[in-house]
Amino acid sequence: MKQEGLSSKAKIGILFLILVVGFTLAILWSLVKVSMIDGDTWRKRAEKFTKNYIEKKAQRGNIYSSDGKILATTVPECDLYLDFSRVPEKDKNGNIKTDSTGRTIYRTQISDENYNKYLDSVCLVLHEAFPDSSAASFKRRIHNYRTAEKPRGCVLVKRHVPYSYWSRICRYKGWNRGVVKYVDGKSVIHYSRFKTYGNMAESVIGFNESYLKEKYNGLEGYYDSILRGQDGLVLCRRLTRGSWIPVGQGSTIYASESDSVRTDSIPGHPVINGQDIVATIDTRLQDIAHYSLEHTLRTYNSSAGCAILIEAATGDVLVCASLIRDSLGNYAEMPYRSVPISDIYEPGSIFKPVILTAMFNDASLSLDTAMLVPVGRKKFSANSKDVIDHGGQKNDMYPLWKAVAISSNVTFSELGWRFYNNRRNELFNNVASIFPFQKLNIDLVGTEYNCRTNKLTYDNDFLRFCYGYTCAVSPLRMATFYNALANKGRMVKPRFCKAIINKGTLEYLPVEVINEQICSPETATTLRDMLVGVVEGGTGDNIKNDTYSIAGKTGTAETSPGANTSNATFVGFFPADNPKYTCLVMLRDITRFGRDAAPVFQDIADCVVSLDKELDCRPTVKILAEKRKAGSNKDEELLPSVSKAPQAEVRQIYKRLGLNIGKISMQTLWCTYSNNEETPDLPAAYIDYTPPRGQVPNCYGMTVKDALLLCRSMGIDASFEGYGKVVSQEPKARTPITKNTKVHLKLKAAK
Numbered sequence: 001m002k003q004e005g006l007s008s009k010a011k012i013g014i015l016f017l018i019l020v021v022g023f024t025l026a027i028l029w030s031l032v033k034v035s036m037i038d039g040d041t042w043r044k045r046a047e048k049f050t051k052n053y054i055e056k057k058a059q060r061g062n063i064y065s066s067d068g069k070i071l072a073t074t075v076p077e078c079d080l081y082l083d084f085s086r087v088p089e090k091d092k093n094g095n096i097k098t099d100s101t102g103r104t105i106y107r108t109q110i111s112d113e114n115y116n117k118y119l120d121s122v123c124l125v126l127h128e129a130f131p132d133s134s135a136a137s138f139k140r141r142i143h144n145y146r147t148a149e150k151p152r153g154c155v156l157v158k159r160h161v162p163y164s165y166w167s168r169i170c171r172y173k174g175w176n177r178g179v180v181k182y183v184d185g186k187s188v189i190h191y192s193r194f195k196t197y198g199n200m201a202e203s204v205i206g207f208n209e210s211y212l213k214e215k216y217n218g219l220e221g222y223y224d225s226i227l228r229g230q231d232g233l234v235l236c237r238r239l240t241r242g243s244w245i246p247v248g249q250g251s252t253i254y255a256s257e258s259d260s261v262r263t264d265s266i267p268g269h270p271v272i273n274g275q276d277i278v279a280t281i282d283t284r285l286q287d288i289a290h291y292s293l294e295h296t297l298r299t300y301n302s303s304a305g306c307a308i309l310i311e312a313a314t315g316d317v318l319v320c321a322s323l324i325r326d327s328l329g330n331y332a333e334m335p336y337r338s339v340p341i342s343d344i345y346e347p348g349s350i351f352k353p354v355i356l357t358a359m360f361n362d363a364s365l366s367l368d369t370a371m372l373v374p375v376g377r378k379k380f381s382a383n384s385k386d387v388i389d390h391g392g393q394k395n396d397m398y399p400l401w402k403a404v405a406i407s408s409n410v411t412f413s414e415l416g417w418r419f420y421n422n423r424r425n426e427l428f429n430n431v432a433s434i435f436p437f438q439k440l441n442i443d444l445v446g447t448e449y450n451c452r453t454n455k456l457t458y459d460n461d462f463l464r465f466c467y468g469y470t471c472a473v474s475p476l477r478m479a480t481f482y483n484a485l486a487n488k489g490r491m492v493k494p495r496f497c498k499a500i501i502n503k504g505t506l507e508y509l510p511v512e513v514i515n516e517q518i519c520s521p522e523t524a525t526t527l528r529d530m531l532v533g534v535v536e537g538g539t540g541d542n543i544k545n546d547t548y549s550i551a552g553k554t555g556t557a558e559t560s561p562g563a564n565t566s567n568a569t570f571v572g573f574f575p576a577d578n579p580k581y582t583c584l585v586m587l588r589d590i591t592r593f594g595r596d597a598a599p600v601f602q603d604i605a606d607c608v609v610s611l612d613k614e615l616d617c618r619p620t621v622k623i624l625a626e627k628r629k630a631g632s633n634k635d636e637e638l639l640p641s642v643s644k645a646p647q648a649e650v651r652q653i654y655k656r657l658g659l660n661i662g663k664i665s666m667q668t669l670w671c672t673y674s675n676n677e678e679t680p681d682l683p684a685a686y687i688d689y690t691p692p693r694g695q696v697p698n699c700y701g702m703t704v705k706d707a708l709l710l711c712r713s714m715g716i717d718a719s720f721e722g723y724g725k726v727v728s729q730e731p732k733a734r735t736p737i738t739k740n741t742k743v744h745l746k747l748k749a750a751k
Contacts, residue, residue: 114174
């Protein structure tokens with residue numbers, strides 16, 4: 001009998017069909033569940049691995065100088081890593097290739113052909129970026145890394161390579177693959193602060209004090225919250241090796257400027273770049289002060305020195321040079337010591353005007369600049385040592401103004417002993433009321449100490465206090481006091497930042513007043529006249545000139561009792577009849593006197609006078625008479641004497657004097673005067689002057705301003721000493737110019 005039902009094969013087929021349908025339904029359900037039910041959850045998880053908001057640092061603001069130059073800015077730098085790893089090369093079937101000798105053929109990120117072809121070029125680029133290291137040393141180092149027995153896949157060649165040089169290396173054929181872009185998931189590109197003028201004014205601009213985090217001193221530290229800006233969160237996408245780039249940025253890390261980069265940020269966390277600030281430093285004046293001070297420090301083998309220039313009315317510090325000698329004998333600015341601010345020292349004779357101001361303010365005294373006072377040598381008590389005037393001054397009686405001019409210690413000891421011996425604390429209190437002994441709290445982050453003063457109990461201490469000892473002050477505070485005298489008694493706080501740039505608009509900071517009136521305008525005028533006498537016929541007469549008047553004071557203070565070294569200072573203001581600038585120069589640990597610091601003062605003042613068009617203290621143009629024809633009875637033709645000068649300035653002089661411009665053609669930048677000695681029948685005139693190409697120009701007879709301009713316009717570095725006009729130069733005129741040519745000019749004033 002035949003059995004009914006499904007065969008075993010049919011049952012297996014049905015079972016298979018059920019399984020297929022079941023799996024299909026399960027897959028469809030999973031798809032529906034993932035896309036419709038759990039889709040948002042999975043998409044959010046996926047985005048965390050592909051896109052995310054990453055913290056982005058804000059661009060730090062720039063620091064500009066008062067003359068519009070960039071002092072500090074942020075620039076990209078790169079750490080140059082090269083990949084020298086070797087991987088066995090395989091054929092299409094996955095078998096390792098070998099050469100004819102059976103050795104394994106290795107593949108490198110940079111092929112041998114491209115490596116050998118461009119290695120020298122890469123090393124020259126590195127040498128260009130770091131001139132202190134030769135191209136040969138870079139080539140030797142890179143070659144040793146590549147030919148090592150087990151080359152590493154990530155070798156550090158050089159840190160802090162400027163971005164422009166790093167990108168040039170990346171663009172050499174075949175080298176892009178060998179240059180490592182990310183190390184430990186972090187880009188090799190980072191940003192650092194770059195100072196345009198190198199070490200010049202660096203202690204004012206500021207240093208980064210920490211390698212672990214950004215912590216600055218100087219202007220960078222004080223205005224950090226303004227310069228830093230606000231970091232934000234930016235939408236980025238994930239690359240390999242755990243690196244992230246902003247959405248929209250190409251994968252090539254050294255892409256061109258035209259690549260668009262979207263910086264979509266989370267609301268409430270935008271990236272706000274820092275604001276720019278304008279410092280009070282003037283790069284033109286700072287440059288002159290820096291190199292003049294450095295030359296003087298080298299000449300006297302000083303351990304340190306400083307130069308400060310302050311605008312009297314505002315307190316703007318236009319120059320703040322601080323140079324310290326290192327172990328190699330070089331002078332540079334140091335990160336943790338600013339000589340004008342952090343150094344305190346016994347000022348010596350420059351403190352005498354402070355004592356004199358306090359005495360003039362005392363209504364119980366009756367001082368007269370013509371009153372006779374002793375000079376020379378004097379013993380004031382049995383417990384005191386003899387007070388001696390330097391320079392072998394004989395015992396005599398001088399008017400007070402003359403005693404100030406020769407800086408008599410005996411005179412000031414006499415005044416103190418005569419009027420305040422029985423009320424010494426009152427003298428100190430009078431001085432403290434007009435001199436900023438406490439911290440100035442300037443707008444720089446750095447070390448600023450309180451002044452140090454000794455008690456005036458002992459006779460020697462009291463007498464020494466009267467002529468500038470037993471107290472220690474900083475150069476900046478001393479300059480602040482003299483600036484008050486220049487300001488007719490109004491003491492303003494020194495400042496190093498004058499404005500903040502907010503959305504392209506300058507927001508000027510207010511002038512801060514420390515003391516509205518340290519003395520009456522009449523007292524300030526009296527002291528000014530006495531300080532003029534110091535320069536006109538006293539200890540500071542080595543910088544006397546006929547161009548502008550200076551009111552100043554020399555100061556020589558022994559570094560310790562009986563020491564053969566001193567701290568030499570010259571401080572004053574100019575033009576004396578209408579003071580606009582105050583300047584202080586201090587040299588530490590030299591075997592010279594305060595008058596030897598004065599030439600640096602004059603170098604700075606000369607530069608100021610040449611640049612400030614508002615100062616009406618320029619010398620009268622000397623007019624020379626030249627007859628049109630020998631033996632003629634006609635009126636003389638008057639022409640200013642010029643030895644090579646910019647034609648535009650000569651035209652301006654002619655206009656101011658109401659003279660005929662004559663033959664100035666303006667076809668060349670420079671012109672010179674022709675006196676026609678060989679052809680007296682021709683009229684005197686100005687002729688075009690073209691500096692010789694490739695040769696040192698003849699600067700004889702030129703002013704220092706024009707000589708420096710001429711040399712630097714030809715790409716030659718120049719320095720000078722003295723004042724007046726150029727009387728000699730080294731190297732001589734017509735000497736061929738080489739890469740290291742530097743002209744030194746010697747100046748001398750006409751008698």
